[in-house]
Amino acid sequence: MADGTTGISADALHGFAPSVRRGGLRRFAQRRSTIAVLMCLPLIALIAGLVVYPFFYSIYLSMLSRDATRFIGLFNYRYLLRSDTFDLVIFQSCFFAITAVFFKALIGFILAHVMHNISGRDQRIWRGLLLIPWVIPPALSTLGFWWMLSGNYSAVNWILGQFGIPQVAWLSNTWTARLWVAGVNVWYGTPFFMIMYLATLKSVPDQLYEAAAIDGATWLQKIRFISLPMLRNIISITVLFSLIVTFANFDIVQILTTGAPADTTHVFATYAFQLGIQGGNISLGAAVSLFIFPILAVFSIFILRGVGRRAREGM
Amino acid sequence: MAQVTLRKVSKSYDQHVQAVKAIDLDIADEEFVVLVGPSGCGKTTTLRMIAGLEEITDGEISIAGELVNDVPPRDRDIAMVFQNYALYPHMTVFDNMAFGLKLRKFPRAEIKQRVDEAARILDIGTLLARKPKALSGGQRQRVAMGRAIVRHPKVFLFDEPLSNLDAKLRVQMRTEIKKVHQAVRTTTVYVTHDQVEAMTLADRVVVMNHGVIEQVGPPQELYHNPLTRFVAGFIGSPAMNFVPCRLETVGNQLMLRLTDEIRLPVPSSRVDRYSPYKDHNVLVGIRPEHLTELKDPAKPNVVRFDAHLDVTEPMGMEIMVHFRINGTELCGRIDPSVRAEAGEILPMSADLNHMHLIDADTGRVV
Numbered sequence: 001m002a003d004g005t006t007g008i009s010a011d012a013l014h015g016f017a018p019s020v021r022r023g024g025l026r027r028f029a030q031r032r033s034t035i036a037v038l039m040c041l042p043l044i045a046l047i048a049g050l051v052v053y054p055f056f057y058s059i060y061l062s063m064l065s066r067d068a069t070r071f072i073g074l075f076n077y078r079y080l081l082r083s084d085t086f087d088l089v090i091f092q093s094c095f096f097a098i099t100a101v102f103f104k105a106l107i108g109f110i111l112a113h114v115m116h117n118i119s120g121r122d123q124r125i126w127r128g129l130l131l132i133p134w135v136i137p138p139a140l141s142t143l144g145f146w147w148m149l150s151g152n153y154s155a156v157n158w159i160l161g162q163f164g165i166p167q168v169a170w171l172s173n174t175w176t177a178r179l180w181v182a183g184v185n186v187w188y189g190t191p192f193f194m195i196m197y198l199a200t201l202k203s204v205p206d207q208l209y210e211a212a213a214i215d216g217a218t219w220l221q222k223i224r225f226i227s228l229p230m231l232r233n234i235i236s237i238t239v240l241f242s243l244i245v246t247f248a249n250f251d252i253v254q255i256l257t258t259g260a261p262a263d264t265t266h267v268f269a270t271y272a273f274q275l276g277i278q279g280g281n282i283s284l285g286a287a288v289s290l291f292i293f294p295i296l297a298v299f300s301i302f303i304l305r306g307v308g309r310r311a312r313e314g315m
Numbered sequence: 316m317a318q319v320t321l322r323k324v325s326k327s328y329d330q331h332v333q334a335v336k337a338i339d340l341d342i343a344d345e346e347f348v349v350l351v352g353p354s355g356c357g358k359t360t361t362l363r364m365i366a367g368l369e370e371i372t373d374g375e376i377s378i379a380g381e382l383v384n385d386v387p388p389r390d391r392d393i394a395m396v397f398q399n400y401a402l403y404p405h406m407t408v409f410d411n412m413a414f415g416l417k418l419r420k421f422p423r424a425e426i427k428q429r430v431d432e433a434a435r436i437l438d439i440g441t442l443l444a445r446k447p448k449a450l451s452g453g454q455r456q457r458v459a460m461g462r463a464i465v466r467h468p469k470v471f472l473f474d475e476p477l478s479n480l481d482a483k484l485r486v487q488m489r490t491e492i493k494k495v496h497q498a499v500r501t502t503t504v505y506v507t508h509d510q511v512e513a514m515t516l517a518d519r520v521v522v523m524n525h526g527v528i529e530q531v532g533p534p535q536e537l538y539h540n541p542l543t544r545f546v547a548g549f550i551g552s553p554a555m556n557f558v559p560c561r562l563e564t565v566g567n568q569l570m571l572r573l574t575d576e577i578r579l580p581v582p583s584s585r586v587d588r589y590s591p592y593k594d595h596n597v598l599v600g601i602r603p604e605h606l607t608e609l610k611d612p613a614k615p616n617v618v619r620f621d622a623h624l625d626v627t628e629p630m631g632m633e634i635m636v637h638f639r640i641n642g643t644e645l646c647g648r649i650d651p652s653v654r655a656e657a658g659e660i661l662p663m664s665a666d667l668n669h670m671h672l673i674d675a676d677t678g679r680v681v
Contacts, residue, residue, distance in 0.1 A: 207401035215415035216389040229405040
């Protein structure tokens with residue numbers, strides 16, 4: 001060859017080069033990391049399509065005008081923060097989520113201990129009965145509560161009337177309506193807490209309670225010094241999980257009060273629905289729903305940091 | 316003074332299963348008593364009844380003269396070491412040991428002084444800030460003992476505390492427990508299924524079987540003078556050999572007939588005691604250390620025989636040999652200098668001066 005390099009015929013190259021590329025591709029495809037990525041691809045696509053894209057799209061939407069034609073920056077957020085109704089929504093969302101989660105956790109904790117101390121077959125029966133509120137679709141059970149509480153047909157008022165107690169407008173009075181909305185959520189969500197705490201309680205060795213009994217602990221001290229610390233991680237995780245779900249709750253408020261009276265029982269989801277879908281202002285609705293995100297992010301960081309620390313300490 | 320007294324104490328489950336059957340037991344102040352027996356014999360149930368963790372079905376339990384049947388565990392002034400240690404995983408070693416004192420509202424300075432003292436006795440002073448997860452099995456065991464010691468209780472209860480440790484650590488901790496008892500002199504009830512542990516630790520051993528007490532006594536007493544076949548077989552490792560035979564008179568001599576060919580003369584000192592069992596089926600019990608290589612055939616009541624060795628087990632200081640006589644498997648102990656191989660015939664001797672005769676019908680040692 002003129003340039004002095006070793007000569008390989010063009011024919012030989014023609015036949016060889018593609019096979020090198022094919023071999024490399026095959027090796028790449030057979031790599032464990034490649035297979036792992038390929039197998040996760042459907043999930044990645046699902047998360048991208050159903051979580052990431054809607055999230056960023058709703059941020060974009062919240063910065064558009066009412067008719068979604070103009071970019072208006074943070075105007076919708078400024079508007080909401082100056083709105084008295086939105087102040088009520090923030091208060092009610094926090095009141096609803098914190099009250100409901102607190103009582104779900106408390107009653108679930110107590111019920112789990114009661115169940116734990118019932119033996120064998122009786123425990124299975126009671127556990128099954130107590131799970132019923134959780135397996136009934138919440139929309140259906142909320143309708144039942146609405147029927148028991150609404151002005152015209154209130155079964156609760158009928159029972160009170162039998163004892164000569166005057167009727168109460170449960171769902172028309174701000175505070176009774178707020179309490180009932182939280183109460184229905186407690187009724188529906190408590191079994192989840194109970195079953196999670198019961199499962200964890202079963203994994204706590206009985207000998208710890210026996211050792212505490214011999215050390216001089218009363219039943220209350222056993223709960224304080226043994227049960228609570230041993231259940232701290234599961235309490236944190238269930239509370240966080242429930243806070244997320246309860247903050248984003250829609251069906252109970254929508255069916256029981258539709259935000260009434262005077263928007264005092266609205267939570268973020270129902271208010272976003274009212275503004276965005278019923279009021280036709282999708283941008284403002286998107287801005288409302290995005291307010292949940294920073295609140296839950298702060299909760300999550302604190303709770304998960306505690307869980308991680310305790311996990312490292314081996315508890 | 317913390318005596319523990321059990322009077323006709325019973326425990327039944329579901330009115331069908333009787334775990335403990337009307338047992339009587341007196342444990343003296345400062346005494347170290349070990350309850351020993353196979354799984355399911357009722358020893359742990361008995362301990363848990365003393366602790367108050369198990370209600371008693373019938374009978375009376377007293378601690379330091381006070382009837383405690385209806386007294387909850389926290390008011391019995393006892394401390395217990397559990398099989399799995401039962402250390403609180405979320406507390407440090409210090410807090411684990413101090414927990415009982417904090418609940419009893421001891422002053423902070425006294426709590427610290429007691430924990431430090433127990434930590435010094437158990438050599439765990441450097442571990443006080445650690446959590447149980449960061450401790451080895453032996454260290455956890457010490458912390459569990461420390462938690463009991465700091466309380467200065469009337470009675471220590473140990474529920475198979477060494478069974479989760481490896482063999483070497485178990486021997487070491489056994490010595491530690493004995494040292495601690497010698498230092499604090501607290502009345503101790505200790506449960507184990509390991510008869511070596513029972514023999515080495517106890518002032519008195521309580522052998523239990525099927526919910527009843529078979530025999531109570533000092534370790535050597537139980538070893539040399541068992542009252543029942545169960546105790547004779549349970550105490551001692553390797554176990555006592557039992558050979559079925561019949562007690563007969565041949566001429567004027569009381570003989571133990573194993574087969575038509577094998578007859579053993581009853582030692583003259585025991586003829587009177589054994590005579591009532593003439594023409595009865597009995598068991599001869601003889602410990603492996605009394606079946607040895609042929610040593611001194613002239614010694615009275617020593618019988619010579621040839622053993623066809625099935626298995627030999629060199630142990631260093633001795634060799635265990637296994638052989639059969641009349642279909643019964645027996646174990647003997649021979650000197651390591653004797654050449655013994657499986658398949659060989661070894662001249663051996665049985666020292667009948669140490670034999671036990673057991674009534675085959677009642678299982679009682681005659």
